[in-house]
Amino acid sequence: MKLASFQNVSLILSGAFLVSASAIAQTPDYRADADNLLDLIDHRYAYAHRFDGRNPARGAQGVDPDSVTDAASLLRFAECAVNALQDHHAILGISSPSSYGLTPSYNDLWVEVRDGAYVVTDVRAGSPAQAAGVTPGWRITSVAGLPIEEAVAGLCGGPYVTDAAKGFAARVLAAGPRDQARDFVFLDADRQTQALTLPNLYQVETPERPLISVTERDGLRVLRFNDSLGDEGLIAAIDEALAGSRPDGLVIDLRDTPSGGDTLYARALMGRLVDETKPYQRHAFPQIERDTGVARQWVEEVLPRGDSLAGVPVVVLAGRWTGSMGEGLTLGLDAVADAVTIAAPMAGLLGAIYDYDLPETGWTVKLPTETLYHVDGTPREAYRADIVLDSADRFGPNGENLALERAFETLGVESR
Structure with missing residues (x-):
C-alpha cells in the first residue's frame, strides 16, 4: 500500500513555510513575485481568449499584490490568482497542507451547474464517493458546513458568474483542503437529504x-x-x-x-x-x-x-x-x-503546460502555454x-x- 502522491507538487509549505534552496541565502522579495506571477499570466497563458484577452487574475477576489508580505501570503495570493483562470490545468508547484486538492487527480466528484443546481454528473470508479453511494444526478447543497452557493461565492479567485465558472469553483471545493475530510450535504436521486463525510483523496491509501x-x-x-x-x-x-x-x-x-x-x-x-x-x-x-x-x-x-x-x-x-x-x-x-x-x-x-520559476522565490508555476x-x-x-x-x-x-x-x-x- 502507498499514500497517493502529491503529483505536480515540488515543494510543500509546512507551518514554518519552507522556501526553496535558492532563496535561503537572502529573504526573497515576496511582493515582487506577486507582480511577477501576474506578468507571467499576462504573457504566457495561452487561453486568455476565454476572457476576451484580459488577465482575470488582476482584480480578482484575494489577488491583491499589496497584501503579500511573506511566504504564506504569497502562497495565498498565488492560489487565488490561479483559481481566477478557472482552468484545472493551471497549477502551482508548491502547496501547503491546507491547499485545495488538484482536480481531476485528487477529486472523485465531477460537479456542474445545471438549471441552477450543483449536480454531480460523474463519480470516480473505486473512489470514496462511489463507495459511499454517491451517484450521478445527486445534488450538492452544502460543502464544509456552508451552503454551496455561499461557499462558491467565498472561494478566492472569483467572482464566479457563469455556470461554467461556478462549476469550476464547486469542483475545487469538492476536492477539499488536502489535510481535511470533506463534509457534504447532498440531495439524492429521490431528493432525500444525505449528509456524508468523505476522506480526502490525499489521505487515501491506494494499492500498488x-x-x-x-x-x-x-x-x-x-x-x-x-x-x-x-x-x-x-x-x-x-x-x-x-x-x-x-x-x-x-x-x-x-x-x-x-x-x-x-x-x-x-x-x-x-x-x-x-x-x-x-x-x-x-x-x-x-x-x-x-x-x-x-x-x-x-x-x-x-x-x-x-x-x-x-x-x-x-x-x-x-x-x-x-x-x-x-x-x-x-x-x-x-x-x-x-x-x-x-x-x-x-x-x-487546457493545452500543454510549461513550468516557470518565479525569480525571487524559485517557486514553480505551471501554465498552459500551447x-x-x-x-x-x-x-x-x-x-x-x-x-x-x-x-x-x-x-x-x-x-x-x-x-x-x-x-x-x-x-x-x-x-x-
Whole structure:
C-alpha cells in the first residue's frame, strides 16, 4: 500500500513555510513575485481568449499584490490568482497542507451547474464517493458546513458568474483542503437529504498496481492504463502488453489517467499501431502571434516502431478522469489508428503546460502555454467521442462495467 502522491507538487509549505534552496541565502522579495506571477499570466497563458484577452487574475477576489508580505501570503495570493483562470490545468508547484486538492487527480466528484443546481454528473470508479453511494444526478447543497452557493461565492479567485465558472469553483471545493475530510450535504436521486463525510483523496491509501493491466476476452485484448502515462518504464510495459499473438481487437482504456503524462509514452503506444508516419496532434503558440502578429503552428507526428499492429481494430475508453495526455492520446488514436472512441466528456485540461520559476522565490508555476488540437483542427477541449456517454464509470445491476461492455459490443463480441 502507498499514500497517493502529491503529483505536480515540488515543494510543500509546512507551518514554518519552507522556501526553496535558492532563496535561503537572502529573504526573497515576496511582493515582487506577486507582480511577477501576474506578468507571467499576462504573457504566457495561452487561453486568455476565454476572457476576451484580459488577465482575470488582476482584480480578482484575494489577488491583491499589496497584501503579500511573506511566504504564506504569497502562497495565498498565488492560489487565488490561479483559481481566477478557472482552468484545472493551471497549477502551482508548491502547496501547503491546507491547499485545495488538484482536480481531476485528487477529486472523485465531477460537479456542474445545471438549471441552477450543483449536480454531480460523474463519480470516480473505486473512489470514496462511489463507495459511499454517491451517484450521478445527486445534488450538492452544502460543502464544509456552508451552503454551496455561499461557499462558491467565498472561494478566492472569483467572482464566479457563469455556470461554467461556478462549476469550476464547486469542483475545487469538492476536492477539499488536502489535510481535511470533506463534509457534504447532498440531495439524492429521490431528493432525500444525505449528509456524508468523505476522506480526502490525499489521505487515501491506494494499492500498488501495474503500469498497465492487461486482460483478454474472446480474442480481444484490453489495456487499462493505471494513471501511468508519465511513468518511467511505460514503454517496456506497452511492448510487453502488445507482445504475443496478434489480437482480433484492442481496447485502450484511459479512464484512469487523471494526472496526464508525456507525449513520449503516447507516441510509444501509437507507434505500435501504425505502419507509416502519421500526424497525431496540432500545436499552436498564441504568445508568438500576440507579440508579433505572426502565428506559429505545427503538427506532431507518430512514427512506426517495433512489430506493427496496424489494422487491428481499436476502441478507446475515456471519461472525466482522462486528463491532459490521456485526452491527447484519445484524440491521437482517433487520428492515427482510426479508433472508435467511447467516452463521457473528458477532464477538459487546457493545452500543454510549461513550468516557470518565479525569480525571487524559485517557486514553480505551471501554465498552459500551447493550445492543442485534433489533427482536424478541433480544439482538444472541444472534442466529442464517436459514442458519447453520460458517465464512463458506471456499473450495471450485476456489477458489469458498462463502458467496457459497450467496447466489446463495438468490436463484435456479445455482452455477458
